[in-house]
Amino acid sequence: MTGELFTFNGVDGSSSHYLLPPVSPEPLSKLAQGETLDPVDLSELRWWAWRTKEAFLGPREGIDSKDLGMAGWGVIFAGDADPEVRQSLRPLLDHRLAQAGRIREHYYREFVEDKGYQPGESKLEFLARQGAGPGPADPEKVPYYLLIVGSPDSIPYSFQYQLDVQYAVGRIHFDRLDDYAAYADGVVAAETGQVQRPRRVTLFGTRHPGDRATALSAAELVIPLTEQLSQTRADWEIEGLIGEVATKARLGEVMGGDGQAPALLLSATHGVGFPSEHPQQLSRQGALLCQDWPGPEGPERPLDEAFYLCGDDLAAGARVAGMISFHFACFGAGTPRFDEYGHTASGISPQLAPHAFVAALPKRLLSHPHGGALAVISHVDRAWGYSFAWPQAERQTAVYADCFTRLMDGHPIGSAFEYFNQRYAELATDLTTAIEMVKGGRRPDHLALAGMWTAHNDARGFAILGDPAVRLIAAPATRASTQPGRETVTVKSGPITASLPPEYSEAPVSASSRVTVPRDAADVDFGLRDGMRQARERLVTAMQTLTERLGDMLERAVDSVTVLDVATYVTDDLAAVTYDNATKEFGGGARLRARSRIHIAGDARLLLPEDCGEIDPVLATLHLGMVEQAQAARAELLKTASSTAAGLLAVAKVW
Secondary structure, three states, X not given: OOOOOEOOOOEEOOOOOEOOOOEOHHHHHHHHHOOOOOHHHHHHHHHHXXXXXXXXXXXXXXXXXXXXXXXXXXXXXXXXXOHHHHHHOHHHHHHHHHHHOOOOHHHEEEEOHHHOEOOOOOHHHHHHHOOOOOOOEOOOOOOOEEEEEOOOOOOOHHHHHHHHHHOEXXXXXXXXXXXXXXXXXXHHHHHOOOOOEOOEEEEEEOOOOOOHHHHHHHHHHHHHHHHHHHHHOOXXXXXXXXXXHOOHHHHHHHHHHOOOOOOEEEEEXXXXXXXXXXXXXXXXXXXXXXXXXXXXXXXXXXXXXHHEEOHHHOOOOOOOOOOEEEEEOOOOOEEOOEOOOOOOOOOOOOEOOOOOEEOHHHHHHHOOOOOXXXXXXXXXXXXXOOOOOOOOOOOOOHHHHHHHHHHHOOOOHHHHOHHHHHHHHHHHHHHHHHHHHHHOOOOOOHHHHHHHHHHHHHHHHEEEEEOOOOOOOEOOOOHHHHOOOOXXXXXXXXXXXXXXXXXXXXXXXOOEEEEEOOOOOOOOOOOHHHHHHHHHHHHHHHHHHHHHHHHHHHHHHHHHOOEEEEEEEEOOOHHHOEEEOOOOEEEOOOEEEEEEEEEOOOOEEEEOOOOOOOOOHHHHHHHHHHHHHHHHHHHHHHHHHHHHHHXXXXXXXXX
């Protein structure tokens, strides 16, 4: 990014040129200023953004998102879905029933027929029919992990976006019943130990001559992420394939053409797109453009199929079972019917395709006859190449690193993906605030608004294809890979051939290097006999002091939860609001709209203003949700106090 032009991800398969030409920040800033969000959606996004300042997105407090028996799992069909699709998925549904419903049967749910998705429904309308509302996922009402089954025409992408802020959501849609069965069998096989992938992460990034978009994604995403993971995850092999080695043939090998598929793959490339109703749009849109493409300066002509990898290129003998694949590419997950980021004078968005569809490459990966990948993460609509770096800001790769780390630690993909949802909620609220300030008379900073808008669109457009409850099933670490103090990273790269402005320059990576760094541990004589005696004396003294302090703390904690007091305020100006620690009240224009006091003995009182008129359902839902959280927190505190007191008594007896 020069500060004057934005070059976007995506190449037109019908012309070999960019899907969107380079543009200056000002037109993008004006597009951003025309962005509007539904007030209800915006209110909830602001609430999530506020909540994540203190806690991570996910289900209710105290629920382990790695345990389906606590978090719950559900599947959402369209109300008029073909029952044979459900039957084809039966092995997966039975498998999830055994996991999610093992303690509480209703933590496993099938939303079908009248309970399924109905045409035109919003997220809030769907949840309300299930007895749920805004706020953290509560598996007593709706499970945390939700798999949407159906085309984006029958269950829109917009519904998936909305639902994914609050829940861990994935989608599958195939053209044949056999593909649904193949995916179900593949997940069950992986999770029952029949499939294991090597403990390898492969990061694949193109870098085309004269192409700023891929120069940036290589320098600001793939290379730093490769370096960071290699430094922090010595128990995994981290492989970087960047620049000249990032060819179609090599990507085919990585995707299992010769059995080399890693457990986790990230590709950062241009995605291939086609005009609406082009004969190759359904089969080729979202294909991954590899290093074979000579760059954007060539003549206008159809893109050579030798330059990109699509679903038809995935070898029949490929071994991708158990893999999770992450594609940073335009239309990599799918395409909506209308351009969700294009505004016209008439207010009508341009048409991108005759109908919304899921991309062919992830369909092929997930339903491969030799065992499908567990999940594919990519973009619906365009990938915005400046989402992870823009002027006046540092690198924005933390969400990728945190997501990958969670996956490598065994979290389900839906839980690991919450970092992207958190980023979307924060960017949506920040962008809306910036737009409101411009509309209020502030002079727009076009560069900042353009960068914020592209980052917001990118975070929103990411989607999980596959069951959100799947997790990496990697082979146990070998002795060599887990030896303390040793780390191994492989980086294969060609020279940087596209120029970047100084703020985005990167030192070239060697053509092929493997670095092993040993650190010898020295044996230390602790003087065991004298040391143990002295340590025991110090420990006895410390335990006595700790016991006294904990007792005082527990007494104060129990006293403080006798009465719960939950107050909900509203304001028109967040910046003017103040908080008094002494009175525990908001001031500065904040208006109290609801207050609840609940005594531990059960006496409950709700206070509402006399002139409140109709009660805002969103405000009421949020207030009651906070009451439920406060009650759950009190119960957990009392349980902790009880167990701690019992432990103190046991310790006192020992000492």
